[in-house]
Amino acid sequence: MTGIYFSGTGNTRHCIEKFIQEYSAAAAVKPLGPIVAIEESASAAKALRDAQDVIILAYPIYYSNLPKIMRDFIVTNKDMWKGKKVYILCTMGLFSGDGAGVAARLLKKYGASVLGGLHLIMPDSICDVKVLKFSPERNRQILAKAGGKLEKAARRMAEGAPTREGLGFLSHLAGLLGQRLWFYHKTLRYSSRLKINAEACIHCGRCVSLCPMHNLSLDEGTITAHGSCTMCYRCISQCPGKAITLLGKKVH
Ligand SMILES: Cc1cc2nc3c(=O)[nH]c(=O)nc-3n(C[C@H](O)[C@H](O)[C@H](O)COP(=O)(O)O)c2cc1C
Ligand code: SF4
Ligand code: SF4
Numbered sequence: 001m002t003g004i005y006f007s008g009t010g011n012t013r014h015c016i017e018k019f020i021q022e023y024s025a026a027a028a029v030k031p032l033g034p035i036v037a038i039e040e041s042a043s044a045a046k047a048l049r050d051a052q053d054v055i056i057l058a059y060p061i062y063y064s065n066l067p068k069i070m071r072d073f074i075v076t077n078k079d080m081w082k083g084k085k086v087y088i089l090c091t092m093g094l095f096s097g098d099g100a101g102v103a104a105r106l107l108k109k110y111g112a113s114v115l116g117g118l119h120l121i122m123p124d125s126i127c128d129v130k131v132l133k134f135s136p137e138r139n140r141q142i143l144a145k146a147g148g149k150l151e152k153a154a155r156r157m158a159e160g161a162p163t164r165e166g167l168g169f170l171s172h173l174a175g176l177l178g179q180r181l182w183f184y185h186k187t188l189r190y191s192s193r194l195k196i197n198a199e200a201c202i203h204c205g206r207c208v209s210l211c212p213m214h215n216l217s218l219d220e221g222t223i224t225a226h227g228s229c230t231m232c233y234r235c236i237s238q239c240p241g242k243a244i245t246l247l248g249k250k251v252h
Contacts, residue, residue, distance in 0.1 A: 002051040003035030004044055005058035006070045006212070008232025011091045011122040013037070015150060016058040019089060019118075022154035038073040039212035045077055054085050054115060054157075057107075060125065061092040061099040062231060064179035065187040066106075069212060069230040074106050082111030087162055090117070091146075093124030093132060097175025100166030116162030118153045120146045125233045128248030190215075192227035193246060200243035207235035207244060 003020050007013035016035060024030050033051065038044045048055065059070040066074075074081070086107055090099035100117025107114055123139045124132040134142070153163045165171070190213065201223055208216045208223070215228045216235065229246070236244045242251040 001029075001054050001056060002033035002047050003056045003058065004038060004047055004073075005035070005056075005089075006038050006060070006067055006073070006232075007058070008060060008067070008212075008230075008234045009125040009237050011125065012058050012060050012089075015091055015120050015122070015146065016056055016089055018147065018150050019056060019058075019154050022151050023157055026155045026158035037212075038070065041073070044073065045080070048077055048080050048084070051084060054087055056087050056089055057103060058089040058091070059103070060232075061090050061096040063183035063186045064096045064099065064102075064175040065184065066102050067230050067232065068187050068190055069232070070103070071106070071187070074103065074110075078110045081107055084112045085115055086112050087115045087157065088117045088166075089120070090166065091120045091122045093126070094121065095178060096166065097173070097178045097180075098166045098171040099175065101168075101172050101175065102180075104167055114167065116157070116164045117166040118149075118163050119165045120149060122146055125237065126247055127233060127237050128245045128251050130248070130250075130252050133252045187231075190228040191231050191246070192225070192229070194225040194229045195245045196223050196225065197241075197243045197245075198222065200241040201239075202241045202243075204240060207239055210234050210238060 003016045005012055005016045020032055024032050034047050036044045036047045088100040088103050099119055104114040123142055126132045203221050205218050208218050213228045213230050215226050217224050
């Protein structure tokens with residue numbers, strides 16, 4: 001089993017690692033293959049090319065759609081999906097409808113066989129919009145629930161009956177009408193809407209090294225964003241000065 005994933009703020013990385021660990025225990029198989037982030041593009045492409053067994057493809061949901069960085073990874077490597085067996089794991093704050101389905105349709109077009117899908121509710125990564133920030137206690141409950149669901153899904157995979165969330169016609173309709181139809185443009189291109197508060201920035205350079213898109217630079221004490229933000233919220237959630245925002249106005 002090979003893991004290929006994108007994770008902005010850590011939810012998806014946590015889930016794919018746990019899924020593969022649980023699967024390994026349930027199926028009594030080891031060692032398993034690599035678990036690679038797509039921002040390490042050469043390693044991820046190699047892992048995809050070399051994968052003989054099941055690939056777990058994992059990503060967070062943005063507006064009931066794929067993060068642009070994940071769509072680009074799938075499309076850039078389109079010749080490598082033929083004949084691959086893929087199980088799709090998505091994390092989300094609340095709802096996606098067909099979160100797994102959006103990648104499934106693309107992968108099938110490129111010749112992959114989609115074994116199943118899993119939707120996991122995790123704490124929302126949008127930390128500059130107050131209504132989406134929950135208490136630590138609520139987040140603990142969310143994590144515990146997701147952990148239980150992951151365990152069950154890994155067991156089902158080991159038994160040869162993988163879950164199929166987000167892949168059916170009704171899910172497709174829910175994702176389309178619930179969000180994608182209205183917000184499709186949000187993930188179509190990389191964003192140039194990142195805002196940096198120069199007064200709050202302490203010029204530590206952390207955001208520059210964290211960004212999976214290499215979208216930020218620090219020159220003579222000024223941080224500049226270059227318009228290729230995949231909206232992952234990694235820099236926003238880890239900036240020590242709370243100087244970066246995207247959808248909201250203040251980091252909570
Ligand atoms: C730009 C953006 C859009 C999002 N859209 C959705 C959404 O449509 N539905 C949802 O349930 N969660 C949505 N979320 C929440 C994330 O999918 C969720 O927090 C995810 O677990 C983050 O994973 P990560 O920590 O691996 O980046 C969105 C988050 C971001 C940053
Ligand atoms: S992480 Fe925040 S404080 Fe550090 S350089 Fe970037 S914007 Fe400035
Ligand atoms: S600029 Fe920040 S939010 Fe945008 S892709 Fe880079 S780390 Fe993610």
